[in-house]
Amino acid sequence: MKRVYLTGFMGAGKTTVGRALAEQLCVPMIDTDSYIEEKIGKPIKQIFVEEGEAAFRRYEREFLRTLPPDKRIVTTGGGMVIQPENREWMKQTGMVIYLHCDFAEIMRRIADDDTRPLLSNQLEDLQRLWEQRLPYYSEAHIVIDTTGKRVEEVVQEIMEWIKKTENRQE
Numbered sequence: 001m002k003r004v005y006l007t008g009f010m011g012a013g014k015t016t017v018g019r020a021l022a023e024q025l026c027v028p029m030i031d032t033d034s035y036i037e038e039k040i041g042k043p044i045k046q047i048f049v050e051e052g053e054a055a056f057r058r059y060e061r062e063f064l065r066t067l068p069p070d071k072r073i074v075t076t077g078g079g080m081v082i083q084p085e086n087r088e089w090m091k092q093t094g095m096v097i098y099l100h101c102d103f104a105e106i107m108r109r110i111a112d113d114d115t116r117p118l119l120s121n122q123l124e125d126l127q128r129l130w131e132q133r134l135p136y137y138s139e140a141h142i143v144i145d146t147t148g149k150r151v152e153e154v155v156q157e158i159m160e161w162i163k164k165t166e167n168r169q170e
């Protein structure tokens with residue numbers, strides 16, 4: 001099985017779905033946010049406050065290239081796609097799956113979460129960010145709309161895509 005990258009906006013369910021998917025497929029997964037936190041030794045929120053967003057984006061670019069090769073499912077942070085070289089790297093080294101979700105549902109899912117520094121922005125700014133990023137997310141090999149779906153349904157859909165893609169390669 002090729003490496004699978006999950007992309008999408010904050011709250012699309014990348015980390016949750018990726019964990020469940022890895023369990024079902026019995027393959028190792030890694031979350032780029034957790035990897036950065038472990039490497040740098042502080043939570044993302046603290047990195048943003050002490051070093052700024054630009055430093056976090058540098059870590060994303062650098063660490064994407066050093067992920068342990070055995071990790072088959074890679075769940076990314078919502079901003080991983082901002083840098084064109086990251087989009088290119090992911091497309092070249094695996095199958096990129098974009099988990100889409102309506103903005104309103106995204107906000108319902110994560111509004112109370114205080115671990116995401118960008119959520120302190122005004123709602124209109126967040127919606128603008130969501131819109132700005134849509135074309136980047138859409139460069140993925142596969143797009144899955146998660147709006148109104150349960151985590152298990154999304155996992156099932158991804159499993160079917162992986163099967164289809166593997167059959168085509170045989």
Ligand SMILES: Nc1ncnc2c1ncn2[C@@H]1O[C@H](COP(=O)(O)OP(=O)(O)O)[C@@H](O)[C@H]1O
Pocket residue numbers: 008009010011012013014015016017109110146149150151154
């Ligand atoms: N399909 C879904 N339906 C409802 N809630 C979801 C779904 N996927 C994720 N969630 C919830 O949304 C929140 C954010 O999920 P998370 O996996 O951290 O998203 P991401 O990694 O994309 O930011 C969590 O509370 C999670 O349980």
Ligand SMILES: O=C(O)C1=C[C@@H](OP(=O)(O)O)[C@@H](O)[C@H](O)C1
Pocket residue numbers: 008009010011014015033044076077078079080115116117118
């Ligand atoms: O969209 C973004 O720029 C970010 C998304 C977060 O990850 P999730 O998408 O897993 O919430 C995390 O990487 C950081 O707070 C920045």
Ligand SMILES: [Mg+2]
Pocket residue numbers: 014015016031033075076077
């Ligand atoms: Mg996540």
